[in-house]
Amino acid sequence: MGYSALPLTKLIEQFASLPGIGMKTAQRLAFYVLTLSDDEAKAFSDAILEAHEKIKNCEICKNFTDKPICDICADKLRDHSVICVVEDAKDVAAFERTREYKGVYHVLHGLISPMDGIGPDQLYIKALLDRIAEEDVKEVIMATNPTVEGEATAMYISRLLKPLGIKTSRLAFGIPVGSSLEYADEMTLFKALENRSEI
């Protein structure tokens, strides 16, 4: 990079190793860190270590938490008979932002993807089945992304659940709220037509 200072090069390389951060951005971020106060730099450094040490998967739903069982699973007011199955913890945060969903979650930590060598055993699918065997679950909502991998994973899990007599559902596909029909792709329009509802 043309920097003679080794600690700076090291920091740039650390930033560049993050996903979606190229060399130019890494350089910009590293230079910014140099402008921080001592306390701010310490806080940043500590936040990395602390999050890395303390954040584990919830024993029940596998969502990120700093307790053995996450706040959502520990919440008695939530409906523990409805489980929303998602790809990762970001999706839990997205559903929580709606403030409408009152059930609990199950985080798979990935999707089935033979292309990337990820099979069902690398995901928390068995943990989901164990959970269903132990708890009184009425419905499992498959809330994986509408991609090839997301669809395949949803299909795979729903087939495992069918013999257990548990209702499995899938998120609705259709036109996003506030978008324009003009920009919707054919598949989305087809799904929106197919799943039309009476007004």
Added chain:
Amino acid sequence: MGYSALPLTKLIEQFASLPGIGMKTAQRLAFYVLTLSDDEAKAFSDAILEAHEKIKNCEICKNFTDKPICDICADKLRDHSVICVVEDAKDVAAFERTREYKGVYHVLHGLISPMDGIGPDQLYIKALLDRIAEEDVKEVIMATNPTVEGEATAMYISRLLKPLGIKTSRLAFGIPVGSSLEYADEMTLFKALENRSEI
């Protein structure tokens, strides 16, 4: 953000405080940090502290360095009579990548910008004058960006240097190598015409 885990929220906020990093990216980066091994997380955390502690401004040219005097200023093979004045350390790295420039640098750490309340006193302009008074300097190349602030700073410094009888030069403006005329703006085309050279 809908995360119940405080250490995770803290780390996301730290990333989001970096320039050009929004909440979504901060979230992605924080989640990535959780997937690192203990050693990797420690290395990242240490790199921030170490760079912040050890990187200082070179006593001569104000470039970032972990020594009192940077490698470029300490290099006896370089031409210390030519000083290339740049806005920040990123620009030094850019010139060094050309492997053609053999002179030394002076890093201003900013540009004169009355809009942002940055006057000549906040930059290392006095340090440049002191340096010129002490050393045998033949030429000062103003290599600030071709923006309003860059031009103003170049003009300001060149006026200070003129009475001292030191040759000051400015980077050439013209069509970038490998670009298309079609996309060049009027000002660049005008400069390219004006500064045309015989072939």
